[in-house]
Amino acid sequence: MSFDLQEILKSKRALRRDLAARPLAEKLRMLDALRERALAIRPAKPAPGAGVLREEPPPYGKSDKRT
Amino acid sequence: MNIREVIATINQMQADGVIERYAIGGAVGATFFLEPIATLDVDIFVTFKAETGSAIASPKPIFDYLKARGGAVQGEYIVIAGWPVQFLPPTGQLVEEALREAVTQDVEGTPARVFTAEHLAAVALQTGRAKDKARLLQFIEAGALDAARFQAIIARHGLVSAWQRFEKQFLSDAP
Numbered sequence: 703m704s705f706d707l708q709e710i711l712k713s714k715r716a717l718r719r720d721l722a723a724r725p726l727a728e729k730l731r732m733l734d735a736l737r738e739r740a741l742a743i744r745p746a747k748p749a750p751g752a753g754v755l756r757e758e759p760p761p762y763g764k765s766d767k768r769t
Numbered sequence: 770m771n772i773r774e775v776i777a778t779i780n781q782m783q784a785d786g787v788i789e790r791y792a793i794g795g796a797v798g799a800t801f802f803l804e805p806i807a808t809l810d811v812d813i814f815v816t817f818k819a820e821t822g823s824a825i826a827s828p829k830p831i832f833d834y835l836k837a838r839g840g841a842v843q844g845e846y847i848v849i850a851g852w853p854v855q856f857l858p859p860t861g862q863l864v865e866e867a868l869r870e871a872v873t874q875d876v877e878g879t880p881a882r883v884f885t886a887e888h889l890a891a892v893a894l895q896t897g898r899a900k901d902k903a904r905l906l907q908f909i910e911a912g913a914l915d916a917a918r919f920q921a922i923i924a925r926h927g928l929v930s931a932w933q934r935f936e937k938q939f940l941s942d943a944p
Contacts, residue, residue: 722913726881727877730797730805730876733800734770737808
């Protein structure tokens with residue numbers, strides 16, 4: 703382990719590559735676990751109030767208006 | 770909570786003739802090609818069957834089928850095996866093509882139809898939210914896209930200028 707930023711970024715890329723290469727069933731099990739964790743954390747997050755900057759999601763298939 | 774069970778249920782629904790064709794999109798679809806991407810729901814693109822006597826395609830048969838098998842409706846979602854699932858009709862030619870050209874992946878014996886990586890990336894480019902752009906970058910950084918296939922798709926669907934802007938914003942060294 704080091705505090706060399708380039709090494710840290712390199713190891714992050716390697717971890718992502720390793721995760722991407724895992725068997726599909728294993729990756730889908732990870733999604734199950736990630737969702738459970740996200741739901742466990744979610745109630746602690748305050749609802750966004752007025753003045754909070756947010757992006758309104760457009761529906762699927764709607765083109766970027768600038769296109 | 771089991772996403773494989775969601776896929777198996779949708780396969781059965783297709784075998785029972787409720788839907789004609791389906792493909793997994795969104796973050797779950799991207800996970801087939803990238804590292805697992807945290808998400809709270811599952812996006813399933815489907816071609817709906819029109820109800821008898823109706824010219825308008827409706828998701829009602831899907832909801833009826835799944836409710837009869839224990840699915841719980843929550844707004845626009847139906848919860849299957851603990852996952853909120855949203856069924857989406859193709860809203861444009863790009864998604865129609867993505868549905869037609871989706872590939873079947875094997876998940877430990879369970880077939881799963883998924884958009885190709887190139888179509889997922891093109892849909893992300895077209896949708897254009899910050900998180901879609903981040904996902905498109907993930908596809909590029911992971912080397913998960915066939916460049917020729919991706920370029921052909923964005924050319925067919927009028928996304929070349931959006932791609933050029935994306936390249937300039939995220940893939941260029943110039944400030």
